[in-house]
Amino acid sequence: MFFRYLLATLAVVLWASAADAHRPGESYVYLDVSESEVTGKLHIRLSDLTKAIPLDQNDDGLIEEGEFEAKVEEVKDYLTSRLTFHDVDGIHGVRLSGHRFFGPEDARQVEIDFEIPTLGPPPDNIDVEYRFLYDGIDPAHRPMVLQSSNTRMGLVENEAVASAIFGVGSERQPVSLVPPPPGQIFQDFVFHGIFQALSAPLGVLLLAALFLPSVMRRVGGRWTPLDRAPQALAAAGGVAAAFVAGYMAALVPITQGWTAPLAVLPSVVLALSALVIAADNFRPFAYLRRWHLALALGLAQGALENGFMHLLGLNQGFAEIALAGFAVGLGIAVTLVAAAVVPVPIVLRSLPVYRRVAHDYASLALVVLGAAALLTSTAFS
Numbered sequence: 001m002f003f004r005y006l007l008a009t010l011a012v013v014l015w016a017s018a019a020d021a022h023r024p025g026e027s028y029v030y031l032d033v034s035e036s037e038v039t040g041k042l043h044i045r046l047s048d049l050t051k052a053i054p055l056d057q058n059d060d061g062l063i064e065e066g067e068f069e070a071k072v073e074e075v076k077d078y079l080t081s082r083l084t085f086h087d088v089d090g091i092h093g094v095r096l097s098g099h100r101f102f103g104p105e106d107a108r109q110v111e112i113d114f115e116i117p118t119l120g121p122p123p124d125n126i127d128v129e130y131r132f133l134y135d136g137i138d139p140a141h142r143p144m145v146l147q148s149s150n151t152r153m154g155l156v157e158n159e160a161v162a163s164a165i166f167g168v169g170s171e172r173q174p175v176s177l178v179p180p181p182p183g184q185i186f187q188d189f190v191f192h193g194i195f196q197a198l199s200a201p202l203g204v205l206l207l208a209a210l211f212l213p214s215v216m217r218r219v220g221g222r223w224t225p226l227d228r229a230p231q232a233l234a235a236a237g238g239v240a241a242a243f244v245a246g247y248m249a250a251l252v253p254i255t256q257g258w259t260a261p262l263a264v265l266p267s268v269v270l271a272l273s274a275l276v277i278a279a280d281n282f283r284p285f286a287y288l289r290r291w292h293l294a295l296a297l298g299l300a301q302g303a304l305e306n307g308f309m310h311l312l313g314l315n316q317g318f319a320e321i322a323l324a325g326f327a328v329g330l331g332i333a334v335t336l337v338a339a340a341v342v343p344v345p346i347v348l349r350s351l352p353v354y355r356r357v358a359h360d361y362a363s364l365a366l367v368v369l370g371a372a373a374l375l376t377s378t379a380f381s
Helices: 002-014 065-070 072-080 182-198 201-215 229-249 252-256 266-282 290-304 306-311 316-341 343-348 352-376
Strands: 026-033 038-045 083-087 090-093 095-102 109-115 125-130 142-150 162-165 172-176 216-219 222-225
Touching: 065 072, 072 095, 125 142, 142 172, 162 172, 182 201, 182 316, 201 229, 201 266, 201 290, 201 316, 201 343, 229 290, 229 316, 229 343, 266 290, 316 343
Parallel strands: 026 142
Antiparallel strands: 026 038, 038 109, 083 090, 083 125, 095 109, 125 172, 142 162, 216 222
16 A cells, blocks of 8 residues: 555656756757757846846846847847857857847846857767857856757757866867767667766665565564575665656656656655665565565656756657666666675675664664755756
8 A cells, every 4th residue: 555655655746847958057959960050049147148238227226138139139249259169170159140038037048049140061070169258257157058940860859968178277168969879879868877876875775775675574563683585685776676667657658759857846856766775674564565665665766866867858769778878877887885794794784783873773874865965956947
């Protein structure tokens, strides 16, 4: 019964509608690459743009569309002078055209179309130079280049795969307009899977908490030590396999052409996970097995993680290669966590002090640290 409630809660959270992913301090250059030309769009927050060109004429802290329109030509001149493309034939400027607004009133953004009149058919590689806000105005600003569509790479409606990220001193970045070889995609996503799993402190802590009871078994609603170490290793392997299976199950829709991002309420899902794992560690639920929790946690993290977002936009063939590499990397990361956590409990499982100190208190400490990571970092943002 409890497991059904848990899955129902996770399902509601995972499939709710997502908010816009554009974050403060970032702007975006979207490229649309066809066989004959490269066009694109700029996405910029008005609150960032006003740092370069004062737009808030009435000083009310909000930039209205009319205030932007009053200085639209000045804005376009500024942006045109700071965005150029470079290839073997030389430097190519942009021509800005139509624009539109989107986003809530307190986080209004503008989308501006551009074309590159002198570029011609797209080359295989091109350098993008973008100096928005880098003339002493906001050196911490992070512009990015994303290929929203590319017929040669199979990209469609991509909102996540960044081709380049700019910074002070790195205002010019190379961008490949052709697909990398399959082996390179696989290798890149192996490392990406390892990074995604190990770079989020809360995720590592919750996974470690799942492994702690792997040397125990449920007897009369309590944990008692397993007699043999191979049993503990098998139980830990089951937890690892269930976590990876759940994580990857959240990513598989990509291979079926799913391009809409799964919605996330990370704090809700992860707080629920921490609560359930801690409660089960202290007193195991009668109808809830450890692999159930691992499967649910993997499903939640697979939907919440940026790993899903980084796979969006890939066509079916690329997505399958990327998913395979990501699964291998994720499995390596989970194995590393298990190797760090499981051996000590195996050695100490029969000691009377283990359950109180190394099991109950360690579980509590992991949950406290996980809550701290949730409150003080963007571990899953």
